[in-house]
Amino acid sequence: MNLNLAEMAQGAFMEQFNIELKKVLANIADPNTDPKKARKITLTATLKADENRDVVDFEVQSKASLIPAKPIATKIILDRDKDGSVVAAELKSGVKGQTFLDDDGQVKDDTGKVVNFNKK
Known part of the structure; x- marks a missing residue:
């Protein structure tokens, strides 16, 4: 097999992952969020073959799960x-x-x- 996710779609899959990684790192650095709660980056790969099974549509989507800001209270x-x-x-x-x-x-x-x- 001659496939490398980092090189496919002219590197767009890894670029998409890096965009979500920046969001996660900014969320960790935000003093209004809990630093100890885990953040996630999910990569979803979807493969769909044509009728002859010789061409496959391949999509990768990345999504970050961030931690919301801590609540701010007043009276x-x-x-x-x-x-x-x-x-x-x-x-x-x-x-x-x-x-x-x-x-x-x-x-x-x-x-x-x-x-x-x-x-x-």
């Missing part, structure tokens, strides 16, 4: 405004109603708005 505060409509904001302080010091050194309320202590 949302729900309340109602004076009209009774639901309002929501991201909870930034960790506890509803609690103020906190931001990275800038500013005091902010639980939704991240700057607290003005000089109000009269």
Whole structure:
């Protein structure tokens, strides 16, 4: 037999595999994915002969199985405004109603708005 997958279709099969390999390596390098979970590259070869069985259509398809990004969580505060409509904001302080010091050194309320202590 005189067939070499790396040389068939002018190297397109291996090129297709390398494209999927790059996707897998980028997925492994992504800090938002679990580095310990296995990724896969599947090569599917499909061969279909003609009626005389002397010519065979040969297709190779490669497919990467990637790991999804880890979920990112936050908390949302729900309340109602004076009209009774639901309002929501991201909870930034960790506890509803609690103020906190931001990275800038500013005091902010639980939704991240700057607290003005000089109000009269």
